Amino acid sequence: MNHNTPLPPASPRPLRHLSHDSRHRVLTAAQLRSHGVSPAETADQCRPGGPWQQLLPGVYVLHPGPPTSEERLHAVLLYAAREVTPSNGVPAQPDADGPHRPTYQEAMITGLAALTLHGFTSAPPLPSLEQIDILVPRLRRLRSTGCARVVRTASLPDPELVTGLPVAPVPRALADAVAGLTDAGAVRRLLSEAVRGWHCEPASVVRELNNAKLLSRPHVVDAVDSLLAEGRAIAEDRLYRMVIEYGLPDPVWNVDLRLPGGPHLGGLDAYWPEQAVAVELDTRAPRQGHRQDDDALWSEYARKREHLERLGITVVYITPKKLRDAMEQQAAVIRTALMASGDRDPAAYVVVLPR
Template structure:
């Protein structure tokens, strides 16, 4: 029975010399795991090559063949190209955000590299990746943070900063809140049960909240699901938290 490796090598043989692996299979080779299951093998070939798609092989002709990286003996495109090539063929917004966010979080590429690739590439399939990328360029780093970013656009609150490290006056680390309003000292944490339900994760969350308390930081915790199920209630809570933070002296904390 043919394995994914067999299919990948067969697809590159079909594309002939200079063909490169891209899309989801290329992302997997770069160590990314958030993309959906691939339905075919996506390869790039020179624009003048007369090779078409067939069976499990999706052939894309391009004038923009990037330098290859040989990963496990397979010529592969760079991470940013693999992510954008995959995203242009997808229809699920959350899935596109998740794989872009993973690439950025794991430092496989920068948001700016994704934006350049999206701008320089084909127009077809560009709208959804562009919409998914905008909050990530603003500092969001997950599907939940993207939901929060979009909700904040309706809040009329001042702009915040995303994923900024906080320190006490004497340099001790406090936390890295999902969102931070520096002028009033307000932190917003989008805390999912899945990532904070284990003994270690729960203890870490309690320790983080204690550091916030000692530093005098007002912190609002929100479950990700509520960003979609109860957006108006979340906005009301956020505005109230901002009012509380603004109504007391700003704590002596610094970003870094």
């Protein structure tokens, strides 16, 4: 044999190699074919009492026992993921020869399974879920079957990688989970944990529930009301901690302002009378069927701010998300406003009352 002699085609690996490799015990029909396993051989391996099993259409578990939770998750993703076929004609799926780091196109875990992966203690453990929700684009031609329940969306969110798996962000996963729940207690516990566990802000949850048209369900509305109240309490606590941790002067907390003998100017979460600087938490959240109320609330915010600033009072609006993700930056904004007070004309005299 010289250098110009063509090499013989590579022999497929023996089937026992696939079965014994714990990294690759869930494969698609296309991946098996890339190993030289014909459809007839695959069918023979999956015969009753055989060493393999077909878990979902075109997806095989290469052992006879019950699949693990991890195997079910990978199987659902393999079933729903879009195959990208490069110019060589080989589907671009996880390579059974390489590291087990699949790239799943246009598919991600959502619903209760996603919340469990995000660490929610109020979500059921994975083995107890009969079906795993999988989020795909609306136009994908897939059907729910076996342990895979297809959830469609007009616009896929950017997935978050959790233990190497693409998982829907918490607000979207919550909406998909709540869509299938009728237990008011279970809905309330999930929404509460989302905020208490600092997974996301109430406004982002309400936005997704609104988009999913779930805010017409009474048990969801009740849970959202509790969520918003709890979210405001948590934001107030963060604001209090920010003042302490970053050494800001002590304000007066939760006050109403009035002109002497005049009208009510509005409530504030924190106020520094000597510097005439105010902080208000923006905890608005969109509500289905309440667009006019939302617009009216925003107009009220704007009117109050304009009125206070005409009186020489600087108003700083802070969202709960900014308090959570950029507390130091928000403290710097307030500190700058306090330091700049000496360069401004004195503010009008106002009466400060407890709220």
